[in-house]
Amino acid sequence: MNHLLKSYIKFLWNSKNEHGVHSPFVFDLVTKCFYDNTKYPEYSLLKNTSKRVKLLVRIVWYFEPKTILETGNANELNTNMFSSEIISFEDFIKNINSNNDTSFDFRLSTFDFIYFNQNESQKTTLAYFELLLPTITNDAVWIINDIYKSTENENTWKIIKKHPKVKVTIDTFHFGMVFFRAEQEKEHFVIRV
Structure with missing residues:
Protein backbone atom coordinates (compact mmCIF):
# COMPACT_ATOMS: atom_id res chain seq x y z
CA MET A 1 0.00 0.00 0.00
CA ASN A 2 1.49 3.36 -0.97
CA HIS A 3 2.15 6.20 1.48
CA LEU A 4 -0.72 8.44 0.32
CA LEU A 5 -3.35 5.70 0.62
CA LYS A 6 -2.12 4.68 4.09
CA SER A 7 -2.14 8.31 5.18
CA TYR A 8 -5.67 8.80 3.84
CA ILE A 9 -7.02 5.77 5.70
CA LYS A 10 -5.40 7.04 8.91
CA PHE A 11 -6.84 10.52 8.24
CA LEU A 12 -10.37 9.13 7.78
CA TRP A 13 -10.08 7.13 10.99
CA ASN A 14 -9.07 10.23 13.01
CA SER A 15 -11.19 12.87 11.28
CA LYS A 16 -14.38 14.48 12.49
CA ASN A 17 -17.09 16.65 11.02
CA GLU A 18 -18.57 19.78 12.57
CA HIS A 19 -20.19 17.75 15.37
CA GLY A 20 -16.79 16.89 16.85
CA VAL A 21 -15.63 20.50 17.01
CA HIS A 22 -16.00 22.44 20.27
CA SER A 23 -14.10 25.59 19.32
CA PRO A 24 -16.55 28.31 18.13
CA PHE A 25 -13.87 29.72 15.81
CA VAL A 26 -13.25 26.37 14.11
CA PHE A 27 -16.96 25.39 14.16
CA ASP A 28 -17.86 28.57 12.23
CA LEU A 29 -15.07 27.97 9.72
CA VAL A 30 -16.19 24.38 9.16
CA THR A 31 -19.92 25.09 8.87
CA LYS A 32 -19.78 28.39 6.97
CA CYS A 33 -16.81 27.72 4.71
CA PHE A 34 -15.70 24.07 4.52
CA TYR A 35 -19.24 22.72 4.13
CA ASP A 36 -20.52 25.50 1.88
CA ASN A 37 -21.86 23.57 -1.14
CA THR A 38 -22.93 26.64 -3.13
CA LYS A 39 -22.04 26.34 -6.82
CA TYR A 40 -20.47 29.79 -7.16
CA GLU A 64 -10.87 38.24 3.30
CA PRO A 65 -7.12 38.84 3.64
CA LYS A 66 -5.67 42.10 2.34
CA THR A 67 -2.38 40.49 1.36
CA ILE A 68 -1.58 36.91 0.38
CA LEU A 69 1.97 35.64 0.18
CA GLU A 70 2.47 32.43 -1.81
CA THR A 71 5.64 30.36 -1.56
CA GLY A 72 6.70 27.64 -3.97
CA ASN A 73 4.97 27.21 -7.32
CA ALA A 74 3.12 30.52 -7.48
CA ASN A 75 0.20 29.64 -9.71
CA GLU A 76 -2.31 27.99 -7.37
CA LEU A 77 -3.81 31.31 -6.28
CA ASN A 78 -3.12 33.08 -9.55
CA THR A 79 -6.65 34.24 -10.20
CA ASN A 80 -8.59 37.49 -10.32
CA MET A 81 -11.23 36.08 -7.96
CA PHE A 82 -9.80 37.83 -4.90
CA SER A 83 -9.64 41.45 -3.86
CA SER A 84 -6.41 40.55 -2.03
CA GLU A 85 -2.99 41.47 -3.30
CA ILE A 86 -1.17 38.21 -4.11
CA ILE A 87 2.60 38.27 -3.80
CA SER A 88 4.94 35.48 -4.81
CA PHE A 89 7.55 34.86 -2.13
CA GLU A 90 10.22 34.51 -4.80
CA ASP A 91 9.22 37.85 -6.40
CA PHE A 92 9.16 39.43 -2.95
CA ILE A 93 12.74 38.27 -2.26
CA LYS A 94 13.92 39.29 -5.78
CA ASN A 95 12.46 42.77 -5.23
CA ILE A 96 14.35 43.14 -1.96
CA ASN A 97 17.58 41.91 -3.58
CA SER A 98 17.20 44.10 -6.68
CA ASN A 99 16.90 47.16 -4.47
CA ASN A 100 20.09 46.07 -2.67
CA ASP A 101 18.16 46.29 0.56
CA THR A 102 20.31 44.09 2.77
CA SER A 103 18.76 45.69 5.83
CA PHE A 104 15.27 44.40 5.06
CA ASP A 105 13.51 43.16 8.16
CA PHE A 106 10.52 40.82 7.76
CA ARG A 107 9.18 42.09 11.09
CA LEU A 108 8.23 45.28 9.27
CA SER A 109 5.89 43.35 6.97
CA THR A 110 2.69 41.54 7.79
CA PHE A 111 0.78 39.07 5.69
CA ASP A 112 -2.81 38.14 6.52
CA PHE A 113 -2.58 34.90 4.61
CA ILE A 114 0.41 32.78 3.60
CA TYR A 115 0.07 29.80 1.29
CA PHE A 116 2.98 27.35 1.39
CA ASN A 117 2.66 25.56 -1.94
CA GLN A 118 4.82 22.65 -0.80
CA ASN A 119 7.02 21.81 -3.74
CA GLU A 120 9.94 22.49 -1.45
CA SER A 121 12.04 20.22 0.74
CA GLN A 122 11.35 19.98 4.45
CA LYS A 123 14.44 22.07 5.14
CA THR A 124 13.26 24.85 2.77
CA THR A 125 9.65 24.82 4.00
CA LEU A 126 10.75 25.03 7.64
CA ALA A 127 13.26 27.77 6.78
CA TYR A 128 10.47 29.80 5.08
CA PHE A 129 8.22 29.11 8.07
CA GLU A 130 10.80 30.44 10.55
CA LEU A 131 11.74 33.37 8.29
CA LEU A 132 8.10 34.47 7.98
CA LEU A 133 7.14 34.03 11.66
CA PRO A 134 7.94 37.69 12.46
CA THR A 135 5.19 38.69 9.99
CA ILE A 136 2.37 36.99 11.89
CA THR A 137 -0.57 38.81 13.33
CA ASN A 138 -3.07 37.28 15.73
CA ASP A 139 -5.51 36.66 12.86
CA ASN A 145 -0.32 22.45 0.88
CA ASP A 146 0.08 18.68 0.29
CA ILE A 147 0.79 17.73 3.90
CA TYR A 148 0.50 14.00 3.12
CA LYS A 149 2.04 13.94 -0.36
CA SER A 150 5.20 12.30 0.97
CA THR A 151 6.69 11.13 4.24
CA GLU A 152 8.85 14.26 4.23
CA ASN A 153 5.79 16.54 3.85
CA GLU A 154 3.98 14.66 6.62
CA ASN A 155 6.97 15.05 8.94
CA THR A 156 7.17 18.76 8.08
CA TRP A 157 3.51 19.12 9.07
CA LYS A 158 4.15 17.37 12.41
CA ILE A 159 7.03 19.76 13.17
CA ILE A 160 4.91 22.81 12.32
CA LYS A 161 2.04 21.63 14.54
CA LYS A 162 4.39 21.41 17.52
CA HIS A 163 5.84 24.91 17.06
CA PRO A 164 5.26 26.94 20.26
CA LYS A 165 3.76 29.92 18.38
CA VAL A 166 1.19 27.73 16.62
CA LYS A 167 -2.08 27.65 18.55
CA VAL A 168 -4.62 25.95 16.28
CA THR A 169 -4.14 23.62 13.33
CA ILE A 170 -6.70 22.07 11.04
CA ASP A 171 -5.81 19.05 8.95
CA THR A 172 -8.10 18.67 5.90
CA PHE A 173 -5.85 15.99 4.37
CA HIS A 174 -5.06 18.05 1.27
CA LYS A 186 -3.26 24.82 21.63
CA GLU A 187 -5.55 22.44 19.74
CA HIS A 188 -5.32 20.27 16.62
CA PHE A 189 -8.33 19.38 14.49
CA VAL A 190 -8.65 16.72 11.80
CA ILE A 191 -11.68 17.64 9.67
CA ARG A 192 -13.32 15.68 6.85
CA VAL A 193 -14.25 18.00 4.01
Whole structure:
Protein backbone atom coordinates (compact mmCIF):
# COMPACT_ATOMS: atom_id res chain seq x y z
CA MET A 1 0.00 0.00 0.00
CA ASN A 2 1.49 3.36 -0.97
CA HIS A 3 2.15 6.20 1.48
CA LEU A 4 -0.72 8.44 0.32
CA LEU A 5 -3.35 5.70 0.62
CA LYS A 6 -2.12 4.68 4.09
CA SER A 7 -2.14 8.31 5.18
CA TYR A 8 -5.67 8.80 3.84
CA ILE A 9 -7.02 5.77 5.70
CA LYS A 10 -5.40 7.04 8.91
CA PHE A 11 -6.84 10.52 8.24
CA LEU A 12 -10.37 9.13 7.78
CA TRP A 13 -10.08 7.13 10.99
CA ASN A 14 -9.07 10.23 13.01
CA SER A 15 -11.19 12.87 11.28
CA LYS A 16 -14.38 14.48 12.49
CA ASN A 17 -17.09 16.65 11.02
CA GLU A 18 -18.57 19.78 12.57
CA HIS A 19 -20.19 17.75 15.37
CA GLY A 20 -16.79 16.89 16.85
CA VAL A 21 -15.63 20.50 17.01
CA HIS A 22 -16.00 22.44 20.27
CA SER A 23 -14.10 25.59 19.32
CA PRO A 24 -16.55 28.31 18.13
CA PHE A 25 -13.87 29.72 15.81
CA VAL A 26 -13.25 26.37 14.11
CA PHE A 27 -16.96 25.39 14.16
CA ASP A 28 -17.86 28.57 12.23
CA LEU A 29 -15.07 27.97 9.72
CA VAL A 30 -16.19 24.38 9.16
CA THR A 31 -19.92 25.09 8.87
CA LYS A 32 -19.78 28.39 6.97
CA CYS A 33 -16.81 27.72 4.71
CA PHE A 34 -15.70 24.07 4.52
CA TYR A 35 -19.24 22.72 4.13
CA ASP A 36 -20.52 25.50 1.88
CA ASN A 37 -21.86 23.57 -1.14
CA THR A 38 -22.93 26.64 -3.13
CA LYS A 39 -22.04 26.34 -6.82
CA TYR A 40 -20.47 29.79 -7.16
CA PRO A 41 -20.34 31.06 -10.77
CA GLU A 42 -16.80 32.34 -10.03
CA TYR A 43 -15.59 28.73 -9.98
CA SER A 44 -15.77 28.80 -13.79
CA LEU A 45 -12.80 31.21 -13.73
CA LEU A 46 -10.58 28.57 -12.16
CA LYS A 47 -8.06 26.64 -14.25
CA ASN A 48 -8.33 23.74 -11.81
CA THR A 49 -11.85 23.09 -10.50
CA SER A 50 -10.99 20.31 -8.06
CA LYS A 51 -12.74 20.16 -4.71
CA ARG A 52 -9.46 21.11 -3.00
CA VAL A 53 -8.99 24.27 -5.08
CA LYS A 54 -12.62 25.32 -4.57
CA LEU A 55 -12.13 24.90 -0.82
CA LEU A 56 -8.98 27.02 -0.96
CA VAL A 57 -10.90 29.76 -2.80
CA ARG A 58 -13.70 29.66 -0.19
CA ILE A 59 -11.14 29.92 2.61
CA VAL A 60 -9.67 33.06 1.04
CA TRP A 61 -13.17 34.50 0.64
CA TYR A 62 -14.02 33.58 4.24
CA PHE A 63 -11.01 35.32 5.79
CA GLU A 64 -10.87 38.24 3.30
CA PRO A 65 -7.12 38.84 3.64
CA LYS A 66 -5.67 42.10 2.34
CA THR A 67 -2.38 40.49 1.36
CA ILE A 68 -1.58 36.91 0.38
CA LEU A 69 1.97 35.64 0.18
CA GLU A 70 2.47 32.43 -1.81
CA THR A 71 5.64 30.36 -1.56
CA GLY A 72 6.70 27.64 -3.97
CA ASN A 73 4.97 27.21 -7.32
CA ALA A 74 3.12 30.52 -7.48
CA ASN A 75 0.20 29.64 -9.71
CA GLU A 76 -2.31 27.99 -7.37
CA LEU A 77 -3.81 31.31 -6.28
CA ASN A 78 -3.12 33.08 -9.55
CA THR A 79 -6.65 34.24 -10.20
CA ASN A 80 -8.59 37.49 -10.32
CA MET A 81 -11.23 36.08 -7.96
CA PHE A 82 -9.80 37.83 -4.90
CA SER A 83 -9.64 41.45 -3.86
CA SER A 84 -6.41 40.55 -2.03
CA GLU A 85 -2.99 41.47 -3.30
CA ILE A 86 -1.17 38.21 -4.11
CA ILE A 87 2.60 38.27 -3.80
CA SER A 88 4.94 35.48 -4.81
CA PHE A 89 7.55 34.86 -2.13
CA GLU A 90 10.22 34.51 -4.80
CA ASP A 91 9.22 37.85 -6.40
CA PHE A 92 9.16 39.43 -2.95
CA ILE A 93 12.74 38.27 -2.26
CA LYS A 94 13.92 39.29 -5.78
CA ASN A 95 12.46 42.77 -5.23
CA ILE A 96 14.35 43.14 -1.96
CA ASN A 97 17.58 41.91 -3.58
CA SER A 98 17.20 44.10 -6.68
CA ASN A 99 16.90 47.16 -4.47
CA ASN A 100 20.09 46.07 -2.67
CA ASP A 101 18.16 46.29 0.56
CA THR A 102 20.31 44.09 2.77
CA SER A 103 18.76 45.69 5.83
CA PHE A 104 15.27 44.40 5.06
CA ASP A 105 13.51 43.16 8.16
CA PHE A 106 10.52 40.82 7.76
CA ARG A 107 9.18 42.09 11.09
CA LEU A 108 8.23 45.28 9.27
CA SER A 109 5.89 43.35 6.97
CA THR A 110 2.69 41.54 7.79
CA PHE A 111 0.78 39.07 5.69
CA ASP A 112 -2.81 38.14 6.52
CA PHE A 113 -2.58 34.90 4.61
CA ILE A 114 0.41 32.78 3.60
CA TYR A 115 0.07 29.80 1.29
CA PHE A 116 2.98 27.35 1.39
CA ASN A 117 2.66 25.56 -1.94
CA GLN A 118 4.82 22.65 -0.80
CA ASN A 119 7.02 21.81 -3.74
CA GLU A 120 9.94 22.49 -1.45
CA SER A 121 12.04 20.22 0.74
CA GLN A 122 11.35 19.98 4.45
CA LYS A 123 14.44 22.07 5.14
CA THR A 124 13.26 24.85 2.77
CA THR A 125 9.65 24.82 4.00
CA LEU A 126 10.75 25.03 7.64
CA ALA A 127 13.26 27.77 6.78
CA TYR A 128 10.47 29.80 5.08
CA PHE A 129 8.22 29.11 8.07
CA GLU A 130 10.80 30.44 10.55
CA LEU A 131 11.74 33.37 8.29
CA LEU A 132 8.10 34.47 7.98
CA LEU A 133 7.14 34.03 11.66
CA PRO A 134 7.94 37.69 12.46
CA THR A 135 5.19 38.69 9.99
CA ILE A 136 2.37 36.99 11.89
CA THR A 137 -0.57 38.81 13.33
CA ASN A 138 -3.07 37.28 15.73
CA ASP A 139 -5.51 36.66 12.86
CA ALA A 140 -2.99 35.39 10.32
CA VAL A 141 -3.94 32.28 8.33
CA TRP A 142 -1.20 30.02 7.01
CA ILE A 143 -1.94 27.07 4.75
CA ILE A 144 0.54 24.28 4.12
CA ASN A 145 -0.32 22.45 0.88
CA ASP A 146 0.08 18.68 0.29
CA ILE A 147 0.79 17.73 3.90
CA TYR A 148 0.50 14.00 3.12
CA LYS A 149 2.04 13.94 -0.36
CA SER A 150 5.20 12.30 0.97
CA THR A 151 6.69 11.13 4.24
CA GLU A 152 8.85 14.26 4.23
CA ASN A 153 5.79 16.54 3.85
CA GLU A 154 3.98 14.66 6.62
CA ASN A 155 6.97 15.05 8.94
CA THR A 156 7.17 18.76 8.08
CA TRP A 157 3.51 19.12 9.07
CA LYS A 158 4.15 17.37 12.41
CA ILE A 159 7.03 19.76 13.17
CA ILE A 160 4.91 22.81 12.32
CA LYS A 161 2.04 21.63 14.54
CA LYS A 162 4.39 21.41 17.52
CA HIS A 163 5.84 24.91 17.06
CA PRO A 164 5.26 26.94 20.26
CA LYS A 165 3.76 29.92 18.38
CA VAL A 166 1.19 27.73 16.62
CA LYS A 167 -2.08 27.65 18.55
CA VAL A 168 -4.62 25.95 16.28
CA THR A 169 -4.14 23.62 13.33
CA ILE A 170 -6.70 22.07 11.04
CA ASP A 171 -5.81 19.05 8.95
CA THR A 172 -8.10 18.67 5.90
CA PHE A 173 -5.85 15.99 4.37
CA HIS A 174 -5.06 18.05 1.27
CA PHE A 175 -3.64 20.87 3.31
CA GLY A 176 -3.06 21.97 6.87
CA MET A 177 -4.20 25.29 8.26
CA VAL A 178 -2.19 27.12 10.92
CA PHE A 179 -3.48 29.82 13.27
CA PHE A 180 -1.60 31.88 15.85
CA ARG A 181 -4.59 33.10 17.89
CA ALA A 182 -3.17 34.04 21.30
CA GLU A 183 -6.59 33.74 22.97
CA GLN A 184 -6.91 30.02 22.19
CA GLU A 185 -5.45 26.98 23.85
CA LYS A 186 -3.26 24.82 21.63
CA GLU A 187 -5.55 22.44 19.74
CA HIS A 188 -5.32 20.27 16.62
CA PHE A 189 -8.33 19.38 14.49
CA VAL A 190 -8.65 16.72 11.80
CA ILE A 191 -11.68 17.64 9.67
CA ARG A 192 -13.32 15.68 6.85
CA VAL A 193 -14.25 18.00 4.01
